[in-house]
Amino acid sequence: VKPLPIEVRPSEAAVRRMWSAIEDRLERPRRARHGFAVAVGAVAVVAAVAAVLVLVRVPMRPTPAPRELTLGEGARVEVLASTSREVTVLLREGLARFDTRPGRRWIVEAGRVRIEVIETAFEVARDGEVVAITVERGELLVRSPELDDGVRRLTAGASLTLRPEERAVVPAPAPPVIEAPPPPARRTPRKTPSVERILADADDLRRAGRLDEAVRVLGRVDATPEDPLAGIAWFTRARVLLELGRDTEAVKDLRRAIDAGLPPALEARARARLAELSP
């Protein structure tokens, strides 16, 4: 039977929404074990606060809400999902400072880097695929394929810089420094987008399920064949074409990727795929 011409692909928002619900349900049994103790504690705390308010008549003044997110000049941030319990933002470029409150989980996506926090203050600066993180207080988790085991816990005073194609550089904990926003000159648009930028844009499109557009964007690498990432871009394009069932075009791109140069592991993978696809 030939495949039905249908498309069922959940949106990124739906994928995140479902995962959030799944995580809640996975954590519920763990929370339930402590439920009784927490309930007793909560009742005691409420009773104590009520007693203080009644006896001392503490004036109730609204306290100004702290700003949880501050952007440096030229920074671009996109809110991917936001609920009362969780916020997910994408830092496209520039410097952003986060000062989060308890009870609301923040996830910051920055290319190949993902930062997860509950309550902390930290900065993230992104320039293409280079991401630098500095923690002021609290602690957070940084996840990235560039890290050993894919994850690192950062505590107050620590900083971490991640660059593609090399291991993370973790200097000794240093006092937190709030850097000035990057000078405008850094944001001067290029006439031809770098392959790094092309890959980042294509990655966004792929995650949004817009595979045809990702193929078109990746094709721009033709204008910068000397770029050291050109081979990876062709390889990525071949993968997307394979996902779309456009095998003939994928074969061409796999050959281009090998010609342009690939890391050994990827080259072996590209050659294996070529062998599978070649008649």
Added chain:
Amino acid sequence: VEVLDLAPPDEELVRRARGGDGWASEALYRRHVAGVMRLATLLLRRRADAEDAVQDAFVTALTRLDSLRDPAAFGGWVARIAANCARDQLRKRRVLGWLGIDRRADDAGLEQLAASDASPEQRAELALLDRALAALPHGERVAWTLRVVEGWPLAEIAEALGVSLATTKRRIAAAQEKLP
């Protein structure tokens, strides 16, 4: 850029998820959610119900990882759990229908799922098939969809639906006779 290629295989992710690594659990989910969502949508014909089935399936799978004998087979395993969840939903829907309190319309039939590049003829064929499928009993429709659209082996369909191999074959044959 290399994340997809250097991603650990399912065996490794299952091992890490069993050890409490939340990232590994999420990685398994993200790797297989599209296939499970497609399956649930095809079986349930309603997007909201499909999302519920996907959640049920992954919660069940991730809490019962220890019972998975072959960690490399996580994808097929969670899909069978999803088919089972979908079957349970369809049973509830049938009861609600009898009681006259299920008034929601299907919003993800084959016609509504037509690919953006499907031709008018293909769309017409999908509409025809969709109407015929909608008229089938749930059991026949699910078995036929798993076999013909998704290409599952008969034994896996029987296991996922909790029926015998003979019943599975009978349902598929009955559906086939009624379809265009």
